[in-house]
Amino acid sequence: MAEGQSGESLLFLTDEQLRQGIEAMFFAYRGFTADPDRILATMAYGRAHHRAIHFIARSPGTTVNNLLNILGVTKQSLNRVLRTLIEDGLVESRQGTTDRRERHLHLTEAGAALERKLSDAQRARMRAAYRAAGPEAVAGFRQVLEAMMDPEMRRKYHAIREAET
Amino acid sequence: MAEGQSGESLLFLTDEQLRQGIEAMFFAYRGFTADPDRILATMAYGRAHHRAIHFIARSPGTTVNNLLNILGVTKQSLNRVLRTLIEDGLVESRQGTTDRRERHLHLTEAGAALERKLSDAQRARMRAAYRAAGPEAVAGFRQVLEAMMDPEMRRKYHAIREAET
DNA sequence: AGAATATGTCAGCCTTGTTGACATTCCAAG
């Protein structure tokens, strides 16, 4: 420690501090995905299915293209996941009314049930972490995460909330 | 921290708040890995190589088993990565002196150069995010991340720092 | 009519994770 130099206002920007932040992200993300991963492992699903289910639940009726933009994968990759979810009756794909080229995605009852199960597990950990750290820490957490995003991702991150009714 | 039952002290624990935190983690992690990923893509390496290089740089002379515990993958998976790094002359594997079964891992000059390149890119983003959010936000960020880790991961996270020197 | 858009699909490749089986080397306990 003791990076003396000038005041302590820059202390949190030393390479060592940044490195600790990097490692904290690495280890925390493992925890972040651990609970849903355990649930998914018991079925024939993976993290990719979880992500699709999450964002369909979040924006019911979203189009394939929209989901593609949010997830940042190729349509082939997403399609493989969506196909299994539709075949298994967790997701419903409805042809658009105004533009019939589009497919609007919705969770079925079974899909919503799985979403709840995954979401509950993930939120439980988040809730425990928030509770342990306190409201002010949470505010800082959110600020740093947002600053870490690519600008387009930040847009999408906000767009999801705005799209909500 | 004021677990005040009613009132706004619980507002940050609503499902919607938690969900936003979850999405923030998702989008932020994408940004977090984006810069190193771009560099790695130009070589024949991936994120797994980055992780190995990072923790070897962090704890020079660490054993394969130790690295296995930190990374949380199978030895076969790690071995495949290590083998290419050793073949390419980025990592050196030295037989232990006291226990000659162990292999102690070190970065070569070339390995250290790549580590620096990847690390610089990742730290630059981290530094920008820290700077934008401010020291108090950073403290909160770290608190929440730490609370989100699995206990064993938290141990390892701290152990890395203690092992230093 | 023709261009552009939204979606789906086939085929093939890569990275990175998994299991299982097995060899080698070495430490340590009997």
Place this chain on the structure above:
DNA sequence: CTTGGAATGTCAACAAGGCTGACATATTCT
């Protein structure tokens, strides 16, 4: 000194989930 177990390495096979490229089909826009 022998043997059991630990640490490591290696081979083979497989799966998830990324990727690219090519191509098909509707549908909509110009």
